[in-house]
Amino acid sequence: MAGIDEMSVSARMSQYERGVHTPGYPLAERFAEVLEVPIEYLYAKDDATAELLLYFHRLSAKDKARVVEIAKNIDLEK
Secondary structure (H helix, E strand, O other), rough: OOOOOOOOOHHHHHHHHOOOOOOOOHHHHHHHHHHHHHHHHHOOOOOHHHHHHHHOOOOHHHHHHHHHHHHHHHOOOO
């Protein structure tokens, strides 16, 4: 998985999940690649942000531009 030695992957993943250790950015990039999510998804502070990042990541370039324009207009309405 993501280039981690199979003999140690279970123990290492458990340590990451429990917050004992934090994977470095290069390893996080590999996790994101394996999971097919943007790297930012792994660092999102809340579920709503993570969900938006995931949806945005899956959009075409044209649709991403549309979403950015919609977001700008929402911000201007405040």
